[in-house]
Amino acid sequence: MPFTIDNTILLFSLLLFIGVFTTKFSARFGLPSLVFFIAVGMVLSKFIYYDNAALTQLFGIMALIVILFEGGLQTKWRNVREVMVPSLSLATLGVVLTTLVIGVSAKFILDVSWLEGMLFGAIVGSTDAAAVFAVLGNKNIKQRLTSTLEVESGTNDPMAVFLTVSFIQLIQSPNANIFTLILSFFWQMGLGLALGLLLGKIAVWCINKINLDSSGLYPVLAMAFAIFTYSSTSLLKGSGLLAVYMMALWVGNSDLTFRHSIFRFNEGFAWMMQILMFILLGLLVFPAELVQITWQGIALSVLLMFVARPIGVFISTMLMKFTAKEKALISWAGLRGAVPIVLATYPLLAGMENGHLFFNVVFFVVLSSALIQGATISPLAHALGLSQGKKSVVPHTLELVSMGKTNHEIVEVHVDEHSGADGKELRQLKMPQDSLVNAIIREQKMITPRGNTRLQAGDTLYVLARKGQNEEIKALFHQQVTEQDSANV
Known part of the structure; x- marks a missing residue:
């Protein structure tokens, strides 16, 4: 069947149908829905040839903006305030420690250079907001732990992006000034935080003051602010993802006109972007290539889940008031998802020699993380006595x-x-x-x-x-x- 415009639109609608219906299976089997979305993409890759990493990266970043915005809207400031210190420690020191452990492991397992090993560690070093928000959204784990994981996943992406871009720069330009890179990190984080809060205030004022003819335009206006926040911050060399999350956090905790309409629109839009993003990421990988790196993928997945992540969590929260059981659950709930796969497209687009190897191994690691960790978070929380039973309905x-x-x-x-x-x-x-x-x-x-x-x-x-x-x-x-x-x- 030739790919005409009508056929492409039909395929788009079928993908949405499949994505929606597979969420029922994910709930029944206790698996994150992203596993089923990726599986759909991998099956379709047998019939559709797709290898456009640039388009995948663009769509992935747009999807992350929407997902981070929706996640920030749903996060309560009073919960954030209680876990700000451990969350930021996990999002910075925790990511660096995970990167170092996996970087050393990848150097020997993948037989690459030290910098390339660290690049791989940086790509898989952060947890994924889409995966964490989706998995924890319907589980009644202790609020402090849930908030810690959600805030961590919303704020550790900038660190992973910075490390990934920095290592690529160091590999391609060995004479790059490390001191300049360190200053760049503080500039990115500081500007992202400042512009996110500033544009969040402007967004709340504009939404409440403007009198639009249609109530359906208010969610569109909110989303326009989210996209503008990312793009304007990125153009000024700041962290656009951090800015979006902080902007959404401010908007979600403010007295807002048409609040429910904005929230429900973004919830549905985030689901649609998540479905299409993971299917697209599944299309980009070729299953036959995954078989060739099976043992490397298994080894790095095991090290990430059982060694690197726990080391990062236990050390970065060493002075925090978490019990050993709570740290164990935080370690296990550090899901990998879209962010590592999107970051894995950076070496591809940079034309690096091991770009395809990194992408395939990262994909393997993400898939195993979602399958194993995502399916066992609830049983582990229950076994550790950290589950609070049935989740109550949150007033809105x-x-x-x-x-x-x-x-x-x-x-x-x-x-x-x-x-x-x-x-x-x-x-x-x-x-x-x-x-x-x-x-x-x-x-x-x-x-x-x-x-x-x-x-x-x-x-x-x-x-x-x-x-x-x-x-x-x-x-x-x-x-x-x-x-x-x-x-x-």
Whole structure:
């Protein structure tokens, strides 16, 4: 069948269908969805010849912008504040230590030079935001550990990019000034942090002040800010990925017009980009070439999972208040994903002699990491006593259609079995003034709220309130939990 425009569009739609449906299999088998997306790409590579590393790198970076933006939006600042020090230590010192251990190993296993070995270590040195966000998103592991892993994965990509580009530069230009590279690192990180926060403030102000004719344009405006943040920071030689994550962190923790619309749009868009990115990465690899580097891939994967990552975690968090079990889980949950594969295209595009070897081995390492570590995170967390059982629904905000022109919003609150509201009548709740419970969802049925309506665990309440009261309403439920627990004690 010739590849006409219509056939290509048909193939695009089929890939999206396959990507969506494979997420059901990933949930059933406990495997990260990226494994199935990559598998689809590898199967298609038998029928479609694709070797455009430049296009893959471009699409991969665009996908990472979207994924990091969505991940930053979903991250709560109060959780980040508690784990900022260990996360940054893991994202810097942890990545460097992992790079060194794997770099030395790769020098002998792949029979390459010392600098090339370090280049390989830098490529696989960081965890992947897409993989970590996807795997941890539906698991109720202790919040401190989840936050540490998510913030680490969102902030360690710049370090991996810097090390990868620096080693390529040192290989191609042996006389490069190392002192200049070190100054470049601080410039990239500092500028990425500063511009991310600055553009995040500008984005919040613009989204809240502008009055667009269609509510559907607000998510597009937010995404435009994310892409602009990356590109403008990169043009100034800063870390664009770090800037995007910091910008999203600021936006996600601000009082935002059409907040729910922006969040849901970016969640769906991030899934679409993730599906297409991993399928495209799967297309770029040739399965027959993976067979030729099987033992090297297995050896480096084992060393990464059982030696390099644990060394990086235990040393970089040596002075942190983590137990040995918590450090073990952090070590095991350091998933590799799209970032190492995208970084593996850098040597290819640089025309390096071992570029194809690095790409194939990196692909093997990522696939084994996703298959082995991704599938065993939940059982390990449960075995170590770090799982908190079933994950509760996180409250979020829904907007009125015309909220851009009003000062009200709808707050969604979930009543769990430990909530003080469980078993109480609505009139017994001390809700903020001018707030009103509009609807109660119980077992997928809507109940009309009345004063004598008794709440039950599992209920979802939709509360109409003035903007700015949402935290007060959520705190009311949290306070009731505390009071009830104190009474029981």
